[in-house]
Amino acid sequence: MSALVPLAAVGDLFPRGIAQYALGGLFVGLGASIIYFGTGIIAGASTFLESTLSYVSDADRFNRRKYLASRDWRVVFTVGIVAGAAVYAVAFAGGAWTTDVQWWRLLGGGFLVGVGTRLGKGCTSGHGVCGIGSASPTSITNVATFMAVAIGTAQLVSALGVNP
Amino acid sequence: MSGNTEEHGPLFMAVILAGGLVFGFGLALSGMAKPEIVLDFLQFDDLGLVFVMGGAAVVSGVTFFVGTTFLGDAPVTGRQYTRRVKEFDRNVLLGGAVFGVGWGISGICPGAAYASVGIGNFPILWAIAGMFLGAYAQGYWRSR
Numbered sequence: 001m002s003a004l005v006p007l008a009a010v011g012d013l014f015p016r017g018i019a020q021y022a023l024g025g026l027f028v029g030l031g032a033s034i035i036y037f038g039t040g041i042i043a044g045a046s047t048f049l050e051s052t053l054s055y056v057s058d059a060d061r062f063n064r065r066k067y068l069a070s071r072d073w074r075v076v077f078t079v080g081i082v083a084g085a086a087v088y089a090v091a092f093a094g095g096a097w098t099t100d101v102q103w104w105r106l107l108g109g110g111f112l113v114g115v116g117t118r119l120g121k122g123c124t125s126g127h128g129v130c131g132i133g134s135a136s137p138t139s140i141t142n143v144a145t146f147m148a149v150a151i152g153t154a155q156l157v158s159a160l161g162v163n164p
Numbered sequence: 165m166s167g168n169t170e171e172h173g174p175l176f177m178a179v180i181l182a183g184g185l186v187f188g189f190g191l192a193l194s195g196m197a198k199p200e201i202v203l204d205f206l207q208f209d210d211l212g213l214v215f216v217m218g219g220a221a222v223v224s225g226v227t228f229f230v231g232t233t234f235l236g237d238a239p240v241t242g243r244q245y246t247r248r249v250k251e252f253d254r255n256v257l258l259g260g261a262v263f264g265v266g267w268g269i270s271g272i273c274p275g276a277a278y279a280s281v282g283i284g285n286f287p288i289l290w291a292i293a294g295m296f297l298g299a300y301a302q303g304y305w306r307s308r
Contacts, residue, residue: 013211016195021212022219024194029223031187036227037235038179040243043187045275049299061303072172073180078278080184081191085282088192096284101199101271103290109270110277110291112262114298117274120259121250124273125187127260128217133224134247138256145260146267153268154206164200 031084032130035077042134044126045081046117048074100164105157116146176240190220191279198280199271199291206268266298 035043051071054062089096099106117123120142122131131139194216195201205213231245238245250256267273272280272291280288 013208015210016201016212018212018215021194021215024190024192024196025216025219026223027186027190027193028216029190029220029227031183031185031190032220032224033183033227034186035180035183036224036231036238036245038183038238039176039241040231040238040245041180041241042228042246042248043180043183045273045278046299048278049274049295050303053296053300053303057300057303059304059307061307073177076177076180077184077187080181081188081275081278082282084185084188084190085192085197085279086188086284087185087282088189089283092193093283097198098285099199099280099287101203101287103287106199106270106272106287106290107294109266109268110272110294111298111301112266112294113270113273113291114266114295114300115302116259116261116263116266116298117295118259118299118302119255120263121256123263123275124217124267125275126248129220129224130228130248131250132217132221134228134249135225136247136249138250138252139248141252142256142260145257146264149261149264150268151206151208153265154203154271157269158203158207164203 028125028129029133032125032133041073042126042130043077044122044130045078046123046126048078049114050118102162102164105162120146179240187275188279188282191276192283196273196276196279197283197285199288202267202271202273202276206271270294 032043035041050062051067051074054067054071127139127142191197196216204210228247232247235245270291277288277291
């Protein structure tokens with residue numbers, strides 16, 4: 001009986017299992033690898049925000065050379081992400097899915113994500129996947145920071161009774 | 165600028181598109197495109213996301229090792245294979261903290277938000293609008 005307790009505890013930590021998560025992670029890494037091996041580019045998802053703003057804003061910040069030079073392929077990369085997810089939804093998930101998380105959480109949280117990712121030089125793909133994969137101390141520090149703060153924030157929001 | 169334009173040929177864009185497709189498929193398969201699953205992770209109700217970022221980082225780690233150790237230049241662009249090593253300053257901490265508050269409130273991050281559009285999650289447009297506004301506010305403030 002006592003031998004079953006640790007197994008049950010592990011099951012509680014992963015109520016949806018781990019296969020889909022691990023396989024999804026491998027595909028995310030594989031997508032980054034395809035671009036890297038083909039082009040030498042280390043692609044993060046968040047620079048799309050700044051580089052795309054260069055199409056519509058005259059602000060110096062968005063019209064730096066590296067954004068102007070990369071903005072076209074970043075649009076293609078993002079179109080690919082949307083299309084790849086759509087393939088999954090249609091072929092493997094049986095159709096569309098929508099969130100119940102309230103609009104003000106998405107808008108307000110999204111705003112802070114937009115500020116934070118640009119200020120901190122990367123996001124969950126740039127720092128979290130490519131930076132960690134590069135064993136970059138800067139990225140590891142950034143990820144540890146946003147993980148700790150996000151866990152605290154989500155627990156607080158939940159404790160305040162905001163759901164979903 | 166001419167050095168950059170040669171990267172924008174059809175083959176270059178095809179590689180970027182193919183990578184994006186696999187990347188987005190992975191984000192949808194992993195559940196990261198669903199804010200609920202991210203919030204479950206942050207609330208310790210389901211720690212599966214450890215395997216998403218862990219699995220992806222292992223693959224990218226092997227990729228960067230192979231590229232920088234055994235290969236010369238990338239075939240499509242002639243670029244040298246490098247690692248992603250950014251300079252550290254206090255903004256890395258400050259930005260990470262702001263990102264963390266946003267991620268903890270919304271359960272959404274940039275790549276996963278784009279993928280969420282692909283799975284038909286139209287309410288995610290609130291989050292994408294927020295991210296663009298946030299990036300614009302940060303850039304506008306930096307430009308002054």
